[in-house]
Structures are given as structure tokens and as C-alpha cells.
Amino acid sequence: MQEEKDSKTFGRILLGIFGGVGLTVLCIPFVTPALRRHALPYVPATREQLDNIFNLLKQYSTKQRRHLVDLGSGDGRIVFEAVQQGLPRATGIELNRVLVYYARLKALTSGQRKICQFKRANLWKYDLSKYDTIVLFGVDTMMEPLLKKLSKEIADESVVITCRYQFPINCDRTIGEGIDAVWLYNSQTIRNQKILEK
Structure with missing residues (x-):
């Protein structure tokens, strides 16, 4: 016993x-x-945030967008939404290995592996010059350093959409309120940045 x-x-x-x-x-x-220095926690985008991103993109841009990148893509919902909205290709950049594998598995099982790609990479070391649409859910401390990186790398006629936090410069367009607000900046605005006083 x-x-x-x-x-x-x-x-x-x-x-x-x-x-x-x-x-x-x-x-x-x-x-x-x-x-990390710039903590970027995993917080999934809401349906309203997704709608605001793609409504703003449609309102602002007459040019057909070809390749979107989502910085800090998490579970990939912005990437998957982008191809549903008609973009031919979308890429997610994410440091969290578990989330990258989850998004890749979802792309594979949904038959979207060729148009939805997910890469495990550090966004600070990743070249953003080949994308015409850049989306990010950032945190306040990373916005100014990222703005400087983009001003050196952004391609002509590209746009950047930020969610939850905006760059410390005037935006070209905005939509939504509170945590659902999103801001759009074109390449010229980013290159000619004039940092706003806080």
C-alpha cells in the first residue's frame, strides 16, 4: 500500500x-x-483593424499594389487578408518561430503557400525595398527608428500603413479611432520627414 x-x-x-x-x-x-529593446508583443489584429487597413489602401491608392509585407506578422491574418483583397503576393516577417510555423502551416493547408510567404527574420535587418505596401503594428518606442530605416529603403510609389501607433510625422491619410486607427504614409512623405515635437 x-x-x-x-x-x-x-x-x-x-x-x-x-x-x-x-x-x-x-x-x-x-x-x-x-x-528586447523594442518589444513587439503578439496581439492579433481585430476585424475592424483589418477593414480599416484595406479600406484606407483602396481609398488612397489608385495604383494596383503587387506585394505587401507585414512586419511582425504574428499568426498571418493580415497576409491572408491581403490576398483575399486581391493582392497577388503577401509576405509576413516574424521573429517568433512558433507563429511563423503556424502561419506557414495555415498557408499550406489553405493552398496559399505560393502567394502567402512567412519568413522568420529580424525586421531591423530585413531589406524592405522590394515591397510596394508595408504594414506594421508597432510600439511607440520603435516608430522613430523604423521611420529612419524606411526613409533609406522605401521604394518609389510605396506606401506604409501603421496600426495602433503612428510615425512622429504628419500622415497622408488616416481612418478609424482609438486602437483601431490606422495611418498611411507615402514614400515621399517618409523621405521628406519632419519629426513632430512631442
Whole structure:
């Protein structure tokens, strides 16, 4: 009887240890962004935010957009929405390995692997010059450094749409309010930036 109790106790201890280790391994990709200089947490876009992004893009741009990139693409919902809205190609850039694999699996199972690509990359080291549409859900601390990066890399006739936070310059168009607000900047506005006083 005592041996059976000891065996059950030992089994529970092992279960607790392996469960704790497993949970820690799963949580690491979601917790480590908080340790980076510019923490970019995973917060999925709402339906209203998606609608605002693509409504603003349609209102502003007469040019047919060819290739969208979503910086910090998370589970890929902006990339998938982009191809549903008629863009021929869309790419997601994400540092979180788990989210990249999830989005790739979704692209594969939905038959969109060739038009929806997901890359595990650091957006600060990634070349953005080949995209005509750039979308990002940023955080306040990254907006000015990212603006400087874009001013050197952005292609002619490209547009940048920011969500939740805007660049510290005047935008060309905006739509929505509060957390659902999005701002659009064209390449000329970004290159001729005049940082606004806070």
C-alpha cells in the first residue's frame, strides 16, 4: 500500500516537472519579446483593424499594389487578408518561430503557400525595398527608428500603413479611432520627414 502511494507521488512529481518544462518551452517565444529593446508583443489584429487597413489602401491608392509585407506578422491574418483583397503576393516577417510555423502551416493547408510567404527574420535587418505596401503594428518606442530605416529603403510609389501607433510625422491619410486607427504614409512623405515635437 505504501509502495503504491510512493509510486503515485513520484508520478505526480514527474508530471509536474515535465509539464512545467513543456509549458516554459511553449511560452518562451511569447515572453522573450519583452526582453528586447523594442518589444513587439503578439496581439492579433481585430476585424475592424483589418477593414480599416484595406479600406484606407483602396481609398488612397489608385495604383494596383503587387506585394505587401507585414512586419511582425504574428499568426498571418493580415497576409491572408491581403490576398483575399486581391493582392497577388503577401509576405509576413516574424521573429517568433512558433507563429511563423503556424502561419506557414495555415498557408499550406489553405493552398496559399505560393502567394502567402512567412519568413522568420529580424525586421531591423530585413531589406524592405522590394515591397510596394508595408504594414506594421508597432510600439511607440520603435516608430522613430523604423521611420529612419524606411526613409533609406522605401521604394518609389510605396506606401506604409501603421496600426495602433503612428510615425512622429504628419500622415497622408488616416481612418478609424482609438486602437483601431490606422495611418498611411507615402514614400515621399517618409523621405521628406519632419519629426513632430512631442
